[in-house]
Amino acid sequence: MKKTILAAIFAAAIAVSGVAGFATRANADGTGNTTDTEFSFYNMNSSGHSVGREKRNTTKVYCYPWYGPSVKYNVEGYHTATNQWMDRSNSFVISTGTQASLTNYVYENGERSARLGFVRQSYAGVYTRGYWSPDSSRNYTIFR
Amino acid sequence: MRKIITTVTVIIFALAAAIAVILIENNSRTPMERYLHATGAGVNAASNTNGVSDGIKGTGGASPVILNNTHTVECEFLNYEIIDDADIASQTKYKGEFFEEGILPDSDYAVEYTDFQAMMNDHPEVEAFISSNGKEGMTEAEYYEFLDKHYDEYTTVIHPESKYLFFRCRITNLTDEETFEYLSSIKVFAMCGNELLDIAETGFYYDGPMSAEDGYIPVLSLKPGESVECVTGCRLTDEYIDFSKDISYYVGFEPVGLDNYSQLNPALDKGIVAVSALQEDLTE
Numbered sequence: 001m002k003k004t005i006l007a008a009i010f011a012a013a014i015a016v017s018g019v020a021g022f023a024t025r026a027n028a029d030g031t032g033n034t035t036d037t038e039f040s041f042y043n044m045n046s047s048g049h050s051v052g053r054e055k056r057n058t059t060k061v062y063c064y065p066w067y068g069p070s071v072k073y074n075v076e077g078y079h080t081a082t083n084q085w086m087d088r089s090n091s092f093v094i095s096t097g098t099q100a101s102l103t104n105y106v107y108e109n110g111e112r113s114a115r116l117g118f119v120r121q122s123y124a125g126v127y128t129r130g131y132w133s134p135d136s137s138r139n140y141t142i143f144r
Numbered sequence: 145m146r147k148i149i150t151t152v153t154v155i156i157f158a159l160a161a162a163i164a165v166i167l168i169e170n171n172s173r174t175p176m177e178r179y180l181h182a183t184g185a186g187v188n189a190a191s192n193t194n195g196v197s198d199g200i201k202g203t204g205g206a207s208p209v210i211l212n213n214t215h216t217v218e219c220e221f222l223n224y225e226i227i228d229d230a231d232i233a234s235q236t237k238y239k240g241e242f243f244e245e246g247i248l249p250d251s252d253y254a255v256e257y258t259d260f261q262a263m264m265n266d267h268p269e270v271e272a273f274i275s276s277n278g279k280e281g282m283t284e285a286e287y288y289e290f291l292d293k294h295y296d297e298y299t300t301v302i303h304p305e306s307k308y309l310f311f312r313c314r315i316t317n318l319t320d321e322e323t324f325e326y327l328s329s330i331k332v333f334a335m336c337g338n339e340l341l342d343i344a345e346t347g348f349y350y351d352g353p354m355s356a357e358d359g360y361i362p363v364l365s366l367k368p369g370e371s372v373e374c375v376t377g378c379r380l381t382d383e384y385i386d387f388s389k390d391i392s393y394y395v396g397f398e399p400v401g402l403d404n405y406s407q408l409n410p411a412l413d414k415g416i417v418a419v420s421a422l423q424e425d426l427t428e
Contacts, residue, residue: 033345035362037326051398052405053328054345080340080384083406089277103284105274108260112384113343113405144278 032057032135036064041118041128043069049085050132052078052113059136060101061114063094068128070095072119075104077111085115092143093121096128099140106134208417211318213400217325217366220314221395221417222373223425229253229306237428238310238375242351249308249379257383258299267294304381310349311395312425314373317366327352327362327376333394333408333416334385340405341391342384343398349377393419 039050061075075089088111089104106114114134209220227235233251240248264271270290272281282290309332317323327347334342347362352374354363364372385391396416402408408416 033328035326035328035347037328051329051400051402052343054343078405080342080405083340083404085404087277090279103278105277108274110261144284 032059032137034062034133034135034137036062036131036133039116039130039132041068041071041120043071043120043122043124043126043128046120048118049076050116050118052085052115053134055106055112055114055134057135058107060139060142061089061104061106061116062133062136062140063100063102063116063130064132064140065094065096065098065128065130067130068096068126069122069124071121071128073100073102074117074119075102075106076115076117077104077106077109078113078115079109079111085117086111087117088114090144091117091119094143096130101136101139101142103142103144207314207423208421210396210415210417212325212329212397213415216317216319216323218316218318219330219396220316221422222312222314223423224312224395224419225310225425226393226419227308227310229308232306232308238308238349238377239351242349242375244348249306252303253306254301254303256299257302258295260298263294263298304383305387306379306381307387308349308377308379309344309346309393309395309419310375310377310425311346311422312373312375314371315352315364315366316371317368320368322368323366325364325366327364329397330376330395331398332378332380332419333405334380335392335394336386336389340408342380343405344378344380346376346378346395348379349375351375395419395422 033054033056037053041048055077063073065071070093072091072093074087074091076085077088078084079086086109088106088109089102092100092102094100104114116132118128207220207222209218211218225237227238229249229251231251232249238248240246243249260274264274267290269281270287273287274281278284278287311330313330315325327350328345330346332344332346333340334344350362352364352372362376364374366372394416396413399408399413399415
């Protein structure tokens with residue numbers, strides 16, 4: 001039942017995103033990776049990260065946690081020369097329900113994969129869930 | 145003698161009853177359930193967000209099969225094709241409407257390339273700003289003012305040598321609930337020996353059904369047990385790949401919990417297959 005409700009909410013979000021300026025594939029300059037994908041973080045873990053995604057330009061990372069406890073986020077870029085994920089933004093606590101645009105320097109550092117890093121703020125046996133995209137076609141609440 | 149006959153009769157009846165139970169139980173399962181029982185995969189979604197995926201490869205048939213990280217979706221690779229950028233605009237197999245921008249890519253497409261490394265080498269204050277994530281060297285306003293003045297000096301228009309990889313897949317929902325799968329979660333990893341050179345998400349080309357009517361969002365929605373056959377593709381460029389070298393391509397789902405890509409081991413990770421192991425599509 002819960003998954004059905006979540007699926008319905010997700011479907012509605014997808015339907016809305018194509019109209020209301022959410023990240024979609026066809027963005028203003030035609031090159032950004034602005035498709036929203038899901039992320040989740042289990043708040044019994046102290047930290048975690050999303051999978052990496054293509055970073056195609058210098059725009060801000062879009063992050064929209066829609067469910068669960070607040071988490072601290074940052075943006076990481078994959079440095080192929082050293083095979084390491086590097087911190088490419090400051091860290092921000094983003095409240096659930098906030099559409100955030102995260103200033104980052106992944107692309108400027110020559111890195112082409114970006115991911116979200118998570119740090120737990122409150123211990124709980126629940127997931128924080130949301131959507132994110134490595135590039136943006138517009139800015140929301142800017143975090144610097 | 146009578147006892148022996150009785151004992152044998154009881155045994156025969158017991159065997160017959162056991163066979164009958166097995167037949168009835170088997171026929172009560174759906175074909176999908178029988179397949180999953182045979183392969184050992186779970187019917188319900190498994191929560192695996194903190195572990196390493198262990199997608200199962202198909203044990204029969206010529207098409208490699210992998211599972212996504214939550215074991216809710218199976219992807220069977222039917223064939224693949226690689227097309228050079230010189231040929232992409234003239235080919236007719238992959239329609240323009242299914243590419244990311246809704247048209248066939250231009251064989252000579254151009255992109256702006258900004259050499260941030262040269263910019264940082266020439267301007268230490270910019271290097272300090274970028275490497276400190278905006279905390280040192282200059283203010284953010286000064287940084288954007290700098291870009292306004294000097295961006296063009298470090299920006300050129302180039303045509304990146306590109307290769308387009310297409311994969312014909314059969315994607316199946318293994319659960320008893322509706323599920324969604326992002327085509328971008330199927331990735332291509334370009335490697336030279338053990339060195340990872342680049343990663344590209346597929347969905348740059350996609351000709352399957354879409355979950356939303358508005359916008360072009362490559363999300364596949366599947367009913368319980370539903371299978372969809374589609375082509376998903378990506379573009380790789382020479383920004384980080386020297387195509388003159390011996391490049392190996394691997395395709396699949398990025399393992400969950402992978403701390404860095406140097407841990408990627410296509411020989412062992414069952415969620416990824418070598419493109420060279422797939423059937424090549426030689427049709428026109």
